[in-house]
Amino acid sequence: MKNDMKQDRFANTVVVLDFETTGLTPNYGDRAIEIGAVLIEEGRVTERYQALMNPGMRISSFIESYTGITNRMLQNAPPCGEVMEEFTEFIGDHHLVAHNASFDKRFLDAELDLINQDYSGEFACSMLVARRVYQDAPNHKLGSLVKYRNIPNDGTFHRALADSEMTAKLWLKMLEDIEAQYNLRHVPFSLMQKLSRIVKGSVANYLSRYNKCAADNAG
DNA sequence: TGCCAGGCCCTCTTTAGGGCCTT
Numbered sequence: 001m002k003n004d005m006k007q008d009r010f011a012n013t014v015v016v017l018d019f020e021t022t023g024l025t026p027n028y029g030d031r032a033i034e035i036g037a038v039l040i041e042e043g044r045v046t047e048r049y050q051a052l053m054n055p056g057m058r059i060s061s062f063i064e065s066y067t068g069i070t071n072r073m074l075q076n077a078p079p080c081g082e083v084m085e086e087f088t089e090f091i092g093d094h095h096l097v098a099h100n101a102s103f104d105k106r107f108l109d110a111e112l113d114l115i116n117q118d119y120s121g122e123f124a125c126s127m128l129v130a131r132r133v134y135q136d137a138p139n140h141k142l143g144s145l146v147k148y149r150n151i152p153n154d155g156t157f158h159r160a161l162a163d164s165e166m167t168a169k170l171w172l173k174m175l176e177d178i179e180a181q182y183n184l185r186h187v188p189f190s191l192m193q194k195l196s197r198i199v200k201g202s203v204a205n206y207l208s209r210y211n212k213c214a215a216d217n218a219g
Numbered sequence: 220t221g222c223c224a225g226g227c228c229c230t231c232t233t234t235a236g237g238g239c240c241t242t
Contacts, residue, residue, distance in 0.1 A: 024223070027225095028223045062221095103224095139239075139240090141239090
């Protein structure tokens with residue numbers, strides 16, 4: 001715990017990303033059709049990235065209706081490889097956040113594999129943290145959590161940049177809520193990763209120990 | 220056109236099953 005606190009005391013810069021895709025799994029040939037991402041630095045969004053990409057196949061009517069992204073819109077979009085090449089520059093070596101991160105990580109890994117690219121940051125999942133921190137929420141879908149915490153939004157959902165902006169606001173709200181509720185000055189990325197993994201009901205216990213450790217370090 | 224997954228978590232559990240969440 002002490003090492004975590006030293007390691008990233010000042011490293012809360014993260015890229016929050018969201019993919020729109022042709023389906024649920026790259027293992028069955030699904031591809032990314034849109035990437036949206038924002039960079040959070042010092043508790044605010046400082047940069048944005050959004051791009052449609054042509055997956056080389058027609059997308060289903062379900063996806064057209066779910067995302068509002070049509071085959072026509074993708075017709076003249078650059079190919080996935082071209083966009084992902086550019087996107088790797090955006091993410092750099094930052095840590096990464098996504099809502100249900102295992103989904104976005106699978107697509108990021110699959111698309112980057114195809115162009116022999118990689119990334120060095122670690123993932124954290126806003127959904128898993130929210131399940132711990134907002135146990136009274138009706139459910140932990142992104143839209144529900146945005147409503148639950150009264151996070152301002154323009155009503156756009158299931159588009160990559162809008163969802164990544166929403167996830168970023170949720171992430172910042174969770175940091176704020178955790179800091180206020182557990183009297184913490186700073187909640188580093190690694191602590192958010194840990195919170196998503198501890199068993200239900202032990203958030204308070206874990207943070208109380210974390211607080212004591214912080215006090216010992218200060219002393 | 221319609222289908223497909225996987226990690227996490229809870230419980231009526233651990234030699235398992237099913238819901239949640241993402242598109």
